[in-house]
Amino acid sequence: MNQHADTTTKTTPRELLQSIVSIPSVSGEERECAQRLCEYFAEHDREAWIDDVGNVRAPADDSVLLTSHVDTVPGEIPVRIEPAAEDDVPALWGRGSVDAKGPLVAMAVAAVSTGVSFVGVVGEEVDSRGARHLIENREEPGAVINGEPSGWDGVTLGYRGLLAGTYVATSESGHTSRPENNAIQDAMDWYQAVGDALAPDEWTPVFERVTTKPIAVEGGTTDDGLSVEATMDVQFRVPPAQTTEAIRELADAQLNGGTIHWYDDVPPVMTNPRTPVARAFRVAIREQGGEPRLLRKTGTSDMNLFADAWDCPMVTYGPGNSELDHTPTEHLPLESFDNAIAVLESVCTALISD
Known part of the structure; x- marks a missing residue:
């Protein structure tokens, strides 16, 4: 009987x-990229599908859940492989190569090779709708490894939380020579008062501070000429030593006649470096010839939401330099990507056997 060899070539x-980075996936437009991930799992006889909100779901051994986000911020960077100016190491350039398609693809590869669960979530850059949906629609896994750039030899244990809102003030219109505040001044005074109340001393590390930041301001006389209105969108990054509830109360106490609508509230997180997950990473990184670095990030990630909902050990990990997030020079050294896959495979294998 003649037998024909299987000539199917699997994607490396x-x-x-490179394929995933080449597919644009700005928040809200992740479908094509999600489909490509499903195709990769199908190549390896793994079931994968796209759920109701657009997440890529590939369930398997739930001792470990590998999860990272499919979406990116806007910005076109020509996709190519070439060294960065500072070294001779080949790197993949392109939007999302660092944040977070490098971690995403490394996790997809490790999930296939070790047989653990995988989810590629959507909307992390805007409202984390993918992570929120995941929490509501699946059971708690044994452990979570969240994908964000930490460097292949770094493990992120903590993130600050996020509190975001819109301050609104209205005042009667009047001649600009009058001394009374108008709505624009009320908004400015409110922001200054909150900032003063939260001001740290100069020795406090950034991670341990509450950072205040206005992200949009609008104001002026209304179309009918009878009043002045002002709106200010603000964000507060909140360290684990404080709570978003306490910052909200402080900001509400300074309202100065205005009102504020809070539209996002994500608690801070700081995980224990002695969990089985963290230990497994330290061992795996050393096996690859690295010296493990334990990190705290000043931003916020989906791990904040997972930690608030699930009582299981977790860390954030992934190849890439997070200082390149969202920049026009975003690129990922391919050697770092390879090392990260090896580390993830070692970690998953260790956690499955425990």
């Missing part, structure tokens, strides 16, 4: 990375 990890 680097090919998958």
